[in-house]
Amino acid sequence: MAVLSLCAGAAPAQSADLVVYGDYVLTMVPDEPVLENGAVVVRDGAIIAVGSRQTIDEQYIGAEAIAGTHRVVMPGLVNGHTHTAMTLFRGMVDDLDLMTWLNKYVFPMEGRFVTPEFVRIGTELACWEMIRGGTTSFVDMYFYPDDIARVVDRCGLRAVVASPHIDYPSPGFSGWDDSFAAAVDFVKRWQGKHPRITPAFAPHAPYTVSPDHLRATVEKAAELDAIVSMHLAEAPSESAYIAENFATTPVRHVQGLGLYNQRLIAAHMVQLDPNDIALTAASGVGAIHNPTSNMKLGAGISPVPAMLNAGVNVGLGTDGAASNNDLDLWEEVRLAALLHKVQTGDPTAVPALQALTMATRMGAVAARLGDKVGQLKPGMRADLIQVQLNKTRQLPLYDVVSHLVYVTDSSDVVTTVVDGKLLMRDREVLTIDEAALRASVARKSDEIRSALAATDDAS
Amino acid sequence: MAVLSLCAGAAPAQSADLVVYGDYVLTMVPDEPVLENGAVVVRDGAIIAVGSRQTIDEQYIGAEAIAGTHRVVMPGLVNGHTHTAMTLFRGMVDDLDLMTWLNKYVFPMEGRFVTPEFVRIGTELACWEMIRGGTTSFVDMYFYPDDIARVVDRCGLRAVVASPHIDYPSPGFSGWDDSFAAAVDFVKRWQGKHPRITPAFAPHAPYTVSPDHLRATVEKAAELDAIVSMHLAEAPSESAYIAENFATTPVRHVQGLGLYNQRLIAAHMVQLDPNDIALTAASGVGAIHNPTSNMKLGAGISPVPAMLNAGVNVGLGTDGAASNNDLDLWEEVRLAALLHKVQTGDPTAVPALQALTMATRMGAVAARLGDKVGQLKPGMRADLIQVQLNKTRQLPLYDVVSHLVYVTDSSDVVTTVVDGKLLMRDREVLTIDEAALRASVARKSDEIRSALAATDDAS
Numbered sequence: 001m002a003v004l005s006l007c008a009g010a011a012p013a014q015s016a017d018l019v020v021y022g023d024y025v026l027t028m029v030p031d032e033p034v035l036e037n038g039a040v041v042v043r044d045g046a047i048i049a050v051g052s053r054q055t056i057d058e059q060y061i062g063a064e065a066i067a068g069t070h071r072v073v074m075p076g077l078v079n080g081h082t083h084t085a086m087t088l089f090r091g092m093v094d095d096l097d098l099m100t101w102l103n104k105y106v107f108p109m110e111g112r113f114v115t116p117e118f119v120r121i122g123t124e125l126a127c128w129e130m131i132r133g134g135t136t137s138f139v140d141m142y143f144y145p146d147d148i149a150r151v152v153d154r155c156g157l158r159a160v161v162a163s164p165h166i167d168y169p170s171p172g173f174s175g176w177d178d179s180f181a182a183a184v185d186f187v188k189r190w191q192g193k194h195p196r197i198t199p200a201f202a203p204h205a206p207y208t209v210s211p212d213h214l215r216a217t218v219e220k221a222a223e224l225d226a227i228v229s230m231h232l233a234e235a236p237s238e239s240a241y242i243a244e245n246f247a248t249t250p251v252r253h254v255q256g257l258g259l260y261n262q263r264l265i266a267a268h269m270v271q272l273d274p275n276d277i278a279l280t281a282a283s284g285v286g287a288i289h290n291p292t293s294n295m296k297l298g299a300g301i302s303p304v305p306a307m308l309n310a311g312v313n314v315g316l317g318t319d320g321a322a323s324n325n326d327l328d329l330w331e332e333v334r335l336a337a338l339l340h341k342v343q344t345g346d347p348t349a350v351p352a353l354q355a356l357t358m359a360t361r362m363g364a365v366a367a368r369l370g371d372k373v374g375q376l377k378p379g380m381r382a383d384l385i386q387v388q389l390n391k392t393r394q395l396p397l398y399d400v401v402s403h404l405v406y407v408t409d410s411s412d413v414v415t416t417v418v419d420g421k422l423l424m425r426d427r428e429v430l431t432i433d434e435a436a437l438r439a440s441v442a443r444k445s446d447e448i449r450s451a452l453a454a455t456d457d458a459s
Numbered sequence: 460m461a462v463l464s465l466c467a468g469a470a471p472a473q474s475a476d477l478v479v480y481g482d483y484v485l486t487m488v489p490d491e492p493v494l495e496n497g498a499v500v501v502r503d504g505a506i507i508a509v510g511s512r513q514t515i516d517e518q519y520i521g522a523e524a525i526a527g528t529h530r531v532v533m534p535g536l537v538n539g540h541t542h543t544a545m546t547l548f549r550g551m552v553d554d555l556d557l558m559t560w561l562n563k564y565v566f567p568m569e570g571r572f573v574t575p576e577f578v579r580i581g582t583e584l585a586c587w588e589m590i591r592g593g594t595t596s597f598v599d600m601y602f603y604p605d606d607i608a609r610v611v612d613r614c615g616l617r618a619v620v621a622s623p624h625i626d627y628p629s630p631g632f633s634g635w636d637d638s639f640a641a642a643v644d645f646v647k648r649w650q651g652k653h654p655r656i657t658p659a660f661a662p663h664a665p666y667t668v669s670p671d672h673l674r675a676t677v678e679k680a681a682e683l684d685a686i687v688s689m690h691l692a693e694a695p696s697e698s699a700y701i702a703e704n705f706a707t708t709p710v711r712h713v714q715g716l717g718l719y720n721q722r723l724i725a726a727h728m729v730q731l732d733p734n735d736i737a738l739t740a741a742s743g744v745g746a747i748h749n750p751t752s753n754m755k756l757g758a759g760i761s762p763v764p765a766m767l768n769a770g771v772n773v774g775l776g777t778d779g780a781a782s783n784n785d786l787d788l789w790e791e792v793r794l795a796a797l798l799h800k801v802q803t804g805d806p807t808a809v810p811a812l813q814a815l816t817m818a819t820r821m822g823a824v825a826a827r828l829g830d831k832v833g834q835l836k837p838g839m840r841a842d843l844i845q846v847q848l849n850k851t852r853q854l855p856l857y858d859v860v861s862h863l864v865y866v867t868d869s870s871d872v873v874t875t876v877v878d879g880k881l882l883m884r885d886r887e888v889l890t891i892d893e894a895a896l897r898a899s900v901a902r903k904s905d906e907i908r909s910a911l912a913a914t915d916d917a918s
Contacts (some may be wrong), residue, residue: 094811096806298804325866403784411867
C-alpha cells in the first residue's frame, strides 16, 4: 500500500513503531462515532495518528502491526482505586460489614502478613490480572510503595502509586509521624522521575487521620505539587463519626481542611448530599466509584447520576481484591450501567457509553491522568487494548458499545499496550513470568494458610 | 485400586458409566461441607454415589473418568427464567424502560422476525452458551415451543419449555384463542414424554392476560397436572395497572384466580408487599430472581432476603439476552450476593453459599425440578459441572464457595454433564456444531440488520 501511495505521487510513508488495526476503533474522544475498519499508529510511546485502515496504510509503515479482524481497538481501562497487593487476601473473608471487616480482619491480617515481599508478589499478581483484563492504568494505595513502583516499572503498566499514612500503626510504621515522613520521602524521590509512575500522598480516610494531619498532608502536597488519593464518604459509619466529631459531612470536613484545593482522587464518594456534590464538581476533585466493593460491604449506592449531572469527573475502581474479589474493571463498567438504573428507577440512567466513559476518558481525568491517556488521539500516550467481539457467546453483534458494556468479560481482551509497548499479545502476558509468579503466590499463600491454621488451633 | 480392594476381601467393584473427580466436591446437600479429593459416580444417567476418591476408587469402575485436579465438582446451574431465542436480539436495543422496550421494540421485532427457523437458531445459540457456562437446566418461555423442545432434545440440556399464550397477536397467533389452544396441545403432547423436557403453560403476565383467560389456564393446568410459568410483579407499571383495574397487587390478583394452587414458576417477583411474600411462601410458588434484567430495565430490587426469611423457594434467572445481555448465570449469582447487601445496608445479607443455593438446590425446587436435580446425591439425575479454580486470576484459593460466587466466570466451567451425558469436555461443546451454528447466526442476523437498515432508510 505504501508503494501504491508513492506511485500516486502522495507524500512518502512515515515510519512508525506499531500499527494496531481494528474492525472497529472506539476513540472515546467526545462525540466521535465508532470508526469501522481503522487503525491507530504509535511512535515513541505516543499515538501519532488514528484513521481508516486505507489512509493509515497509505501514510505509515509500522515496524510492528497487530491485526484487527473481529476486534475493537479502544483506550485501555483506568482503575481509579485499588489496593493491588491485597490480591493475596482474595476471598479470605467475605460477607462482613466495613468496620468488622477492617478492624477484625484486614488491619490485623495486614499487621501480621504484609512485608515488602508480600507486596511484591501481590502487586505482580494484580498487575498480571490487570494486563490480562485490559486495565492499563491504576491508582494504587498500599504499603511499601517503593516495592509497588518497582513492580509497575518492570511489568509496564501505568500507575499513580500513593503512599499510605495513617494515625495508627501500619505495616512498617508505628503511627502517623513515620508513615507520613515516609510518604513525603517517597513523593520527593519519585515525583517527575518515571514516565509511567506518579507518586501520591494517601491519607487513609477522614476517620483514621486527624484534622491536623490532613492539614499537614495538604501543605506537603501543595509544596510538592503532588496528587492526593484517599477514601472519602464511603460508609454511613464514617458519616456518623464525622458528624459526631466535626458536625459536618466527610466531604465538607476535608474540603474545609484544604484537601479540595489539591489534586485529590477521592475513592468511594457514596455518602454525599447535594452540597457535597456541588463542592466536588466545583473543585475538579476526581470521584472514584467502586460499585462492587460498595455493594459487597453494604456501604450504599453512590449518587453517580447526580454527580455526572453536576459535572463531577467520575471514574471507576475495583477497590482491593479482598472486597471485590477480583480486579476486573469490566464488571465495574457493567455494574455502573446497571446499578444506577435500578437505584433511580430510570432505565435510561448511565447508558452504556457513559459507563464506558467513566472507565476511560473521564476515569483518566478523575485519576489525574487525563492529559496522558483515556482517549485515542494524536498526542496521547499509547495506552490501548484490543477486545475480541466474535466469540460465539457474543453473537450476534449489532452495537459495539453495548457489547463492551453488557457482554464483554476480561477474558475477551486480546491485546494490551501501554506507553506504546506490548504487554499482552493474543492473551499472552509478555512482561511477567506467569510460572514464577504462580510459584511465589503458592508459597506466600501457603504461609498465610499455615499461620491461620495455627491460630485456629491455638484458639 | 479395584484389584487391591478385591485382594483385601472387600466387595467386588461395581461398574459405572462415568466417574467425575474433583479436588473439591460441593454437593449442595444442606449442611454438607465441601468434600476434598472426592468423586461422583454416574450410572444410567443418575448419581449412584458421592464420596472420597479412595472409597469411590475401591468400590466403582467407571467406563469413563474425568480428572478433577484443581477443579470443583458441583451441581449444574438452574436458569429459572429465560427466553432463549432472544439471543438473536442480543444488544439490539438497550437503556430503555420496560414498557418502551416491550412495546416499541421487542413486540414489533418479534412480530417481524420470529419464525420457527429464528427460534431454532436462537435457541441453539442459547443452549451453546448455557452448556459452556455450566447451566444444565433452564425454564424457557418463547414462541414455537416444539422447535425449542427439539433443540433441547438434540443438545442434551434439561428444560421446562413453556408455551406462551397472551391476549394479543404474537408470532404464529392472532390472539388468545389460538395461542392458548396451541399451548394446551403442546402440553398434552409433551407431558411425560421426554426424560429431560417438561412442557408448561406460559400466560405472559397479569397485564397481558385477562382474568378469564388466567382462570382457563388454571383449569387446564390442573387438568393436565402441568407447570405454569409466568412473569409476575415485575415493574411498578404492572402494579399500577393491576391496582387500577383490580384494586389489588399482582400477586393477590393471580392468587385469587387460582394460579397459586398450581405448580407456578413466577419470574421477577420484584413488586411485593409482606402479604404477597407470605402468600408466596405458603403456596410453594417458585420465585425467580433476575437481578441483571431488573436492574437494566429499572424494574426495582426484589425483596429476596425477606422472601428467603419467609421460606419462599427463590431461584435465579438471566431473563432473555435482549435484557441482560447474556445467559451467564454466574453473574446473576454474584449480583444476588451483592445487590441485597447494598439494598438492605447489611453486608451479611445473602452470603455466598446462599447465593449459590439459589442457582442450584433451591433454584431447582423453584423451577419445579427439585426432585431431579440441584444436589449431588444418590438418586438425583446426574446434572453436574466441573469448575476450574487455579487460573492465575483466581489465585490464591482460600474458600471454594467464595471463589465460585465472587471470582468465577462462565469461562471457568470446564465440564458439563446432563442426565449422565457429557455435553462439554475441556471447554469443547460436544453436542452442538459450533461452526454450523455460527454460520446460521450470521445469516439470520444479517437478515435482521438488512431489514432494520431498510426501515431506517424508509423512515
